[in-house]
Amino acid sequence: xxxxxxxxxVQSALILxxxxxxxxxxxxxxxxxxxxxxxxxxxTAQTVENIRHQLGLDQPxxxxxxxxxxxxxxxxxxxxxxxxxxxxxxxxSRLPATLLLMLGGIVCELLIGLTLGVVAAVxxxxxLDQGLxxxxxxxxxxPQFVVGLLLxxxxxxxxxxxxxxxxxxxAHLVLPAITLGIMGSGWYSRMMRSSMVDVLRQDxxxxxxxxxxxxxxxxxxxxxxxxxxxxxxxxGIDIGIFxxxxxxxxxxxxxxxxxxxxWQAIQRVDIPVIMGVTxxxxxxIVLGNLLADLITPMIDPRIKLR
Amino acid sequence: xxxxxxxxxxxxxxxxxxxxxxxxxxxLLGLAIIVIVVGGAVLAPWIAPFEPDExxxxxxxxxxxxxxPGGAFLMGxxxxxxxxxxxxxxxxxxxxxxxxxxxxxxxVIGTLVGVLAGFLRGWVGAVLMRFTDLMMAFPALLLAxxxxxxxxxxxxxxxxxxxxxxxxxxxxxxxxETTSLSEREFIAAEKTLGASSARIxxxxxxPHLVPTxxxxxxxxxxxxVLLEATLSFLGVGVQPPTPSWGNIIFENQTYxxxxxxxxxxxxxxxxxxxxxxxxxxxxLRDVLDPTQRGND
Numbered sequence: 001x002x003x004x005x006x007x008x009x010v011q012s013a014l015i016l017x018x019x020x021x022x023x024x025x026x027x028x029x030x031x032x033x034x035x036x037x038x039x040x041x042x043x044t045a046q047t048v049e050n051i052r053h054q055l056g057l058d059q060p061x062x063x064x065x066x067x068x069x070x071x072x073x074x075x076x077x078x079x080x081x082x083x084x085x086x087x088x089x090x091x092x093s094r095l096p097a098t099l100l101l102m103l104g105g106i107v108c109e110l111l112i113g114l115t116l117g118v119v120a121a122v123x124x125x126x127x128l129d130q131g132l133x134x135x136x137x138x139x140x141x142x143p144q145f146v147v148g149l150l151l152x153x154x155x156x157x158x159x160x161x162x163x164x165x166x167x168x169x170x171a172h173l174v175l176p177a178i179t180l181g182i183m184g185s186g187w188y189s190r191m192m193r194s195s196m197v198d199v200l201r202q203d204x205x206x207x208x209x210x211x212x213x214x215x216x217x218x219x220x221x222x223x224x225x226x227x228x229x230x231x232x233x234x235x236g237i238d239i240g241i242f243x244x245x246x247x248x249x250x251x252x253x254x255x256x257x258x259x260x261x262x263w264q265a266i267q268r269v270d271i272p273v274i275m276g277v278t279x280x281x282x283x284x285i286v287l288g289n290l291l292a293d294l295i296t297p298m299i300d301p302r303i304k305l306r
Numbered sequence: 307x308x309x310x311x312x313x314x315x316x317x318x319x320x321x322x323x324x325x326x327x328x329x330x331x332x333x334l335l336g337l338a339i340i341v342i343v344v345g346g347a348v349l350a351p352w353i354a355p356f357e358p359d360e361x362x363x364x365x366x367x368x369x370x371x372x373x374x375p376g377g378a379f380l381m382g383x384x385x386x387x388x389x390x391x392x393x394x395x396x397x398x399x400x401x402x403x404x405x406x407x408x409x410x411x412x413x414v415i416g417t418l419v420g421v422l423a424g425f426l427r428g429w430v431g432a433v434l435m436r437f438t439d440l441m442m443a444f445p446a447l448l449l450a451x452x453x454x455x456x457x458x459x460x461x462x463x464x465x466x467x468x469x470x471x472x473x474x475x476x477x478x479x480x481x482x483e484t485t486s487l488s489e490r491e492f493i494a495a496e497k498t499l500g501a502s503s504a505r506i507x508x509x510x511x512x513p514h515l516v517p518t519x520x521x522x523x524x525x526x527x528x529x530x531v532l533l534e535a536t537l538s539f540l541g542v543g544v545q546p547p548t549p550s551w552g553n554i555i556f557e558n559q560t561y562x563x564x565x566x567x568x569x570x571x572x573x574x575x576x577x578x579x580x581x582x583x584x585x586x587x588x589x590l591r592d593v594l595d596p597t598q599r600g601n602d
Contacts, residue, residue, distance in 0.1 A: 030453075137581055149562060157563050269456070277448070
């Protein structure tokens with residue numbers, strides 16, 4: 001176990017090193033010039049060169065990368081070109097909002113997805129089951145920004161139940177969390193259905209039925225815990241999928257998280273911020289996958305770590 | 307000698323699968339949607355009532371507001387007084403071209419990487435798969451936005467950006483399939499008979515990958531369509547005035563409380579097209595891959 005963990009952590013660190021290099025390389029070769037953005041349109045060639053020199057952007061790629069990397073391992077992500085603030089500070093100030101949104105998204109997708117999956121499994125083969133499975137396909141195929149705008153239009157503009165956007169109270173969280181979670185709820189309902197169908201076929205369920213237990217008790221106490229276990233491990237993988245979704249959801253709802261930060265940074269070619277957000281996202285994805293792999297054998301002892 | 311494996315010949319399996327596919331109602335619904343969208347896109351110049359960029363004189367109300375659906379404008383008009391139905395038809399071209407091209411390129415890259423890694427093993431395979439792991443850790447949408455934002459995207463650049471982000475899943479699936487195929491008896495038999503690597507690869511491994519590629523190719527179009535719409539919605543995808551379902555929403559979203567049709571008609575179209583490819587892809591998986599069956 002400890003050996004496995006060490007090996008996986010080293011692997012994860014190498015992956016993150018690779019991600020940092022590729023992102024750095026991409027931002028280096030891209031035709032957008034951050035110095036022009038900082039200096040403004042009317043700057044003289046001399047000013048532009050001065051800024052370039054100040055930021056060290058006239059150095060060769062590998063020198064620049066080495067400087068960035070040695071800062072990064074000490075927790076220094078550099079300064080934003082345009083806001084003159086530490087990138088780490090910027091990200092730290094935005095991260096709580098994003099984590100809250102992701103937590104909301106996970107709760108929504110599990111609540112909706114697992115419930116629908118269980119109902120579909122119980123009514124297997126009947127019209128309700130087929131209807132729910134079509135619904136799950138619709139959920140998976142719905143573009144997040146359309147879902148977000150639709151929820152905004154119905155529940156904020158027309159009905160006035162929720163605020164139109166922003167951040168602060170629980171009411172602000174509801175619509176963005178549902179928007180983020182709806183795609184995942186489609187996947188979870190399909191996985192939960194097939195997991196539940198498998199469990200309901202097992203001998204011990206037949207035994208429970210033969211003992212004369214109520215349907216409700218068999219479902220909730222005997223089948224559900226076993227059916228839910230393999231699905232819990234998937235939550236780690238969701239983190240990666242959410243990392244893309246937050247850019248869209250935060251933009252639709254004006255949610256002040258790192259998705260918005262990244263989006264603004266990209267538009268202004270603020271390279272240190274783009275690098276910072278990419279590294280934080282990649283770390284979250286790698287840790288999420290690691291978590292999923294670690295949880296699986298705890299849930300199902302038949303699976304061994306290698 | 308090549309006919310030894312004919313009992314499980316991929317071609318015969320595919321023909322049978324097509325018949326089974328036709329019996330599935332949801333798959334037929336998906337196919338119907340695809341046919342309608344493709345038809346609309348191909349016939350756009352003939353069935354569109356106006357030009358896509360034409361700012362119509364009576365396309366705005368006296369107060370300069372867009373016209374709601376009905377009357378001369380089947381789906382209403384947009385903020386510039388252009389006919390939405392016409393733009394939807396031309397927008398279908400964008401979605402389909404990007405869906406097919408981007409997904410095709412991603413499929414080719416993914417297959418190449420997966421087959422090479424699975425067939426060659428050794429250090430080439432190891433390097434390729436580690437690179438794939440690395441790509442998995444990239445926040446894909448962030449990467450796509452970043453690339454698209456910097457390149458002043460044309461239709462083809464958007465397609466390439468999407469392809470560069472989307473080949474990873476295919477590579478992993480193809481890799482797993484190729485490694486398990488390489489260990490099967492009929493491949494071992496071919497090797498014993500002295501068949502060259504190229505022969506094994508092209509005559510035996512690639513044909514057996516066809517069902518997988520058909521399934522992933524179909525499901526992948528749905529992912530591509532959604533990604534293109536998302537990029538265009540953020541304003542870094544296909545650029546106006548070329549209509550795309552995503553950038554129609556991007557152009558009009560500030561006004562969506564007063565003119566919701568400008569957001570929800572293209573939104574519904576994106577959903578339906580993605581849904582159609584998902585339905586067909588899922589049905590294909592059921593009929594082409596017997597191991598996936600049994601959940602019904």
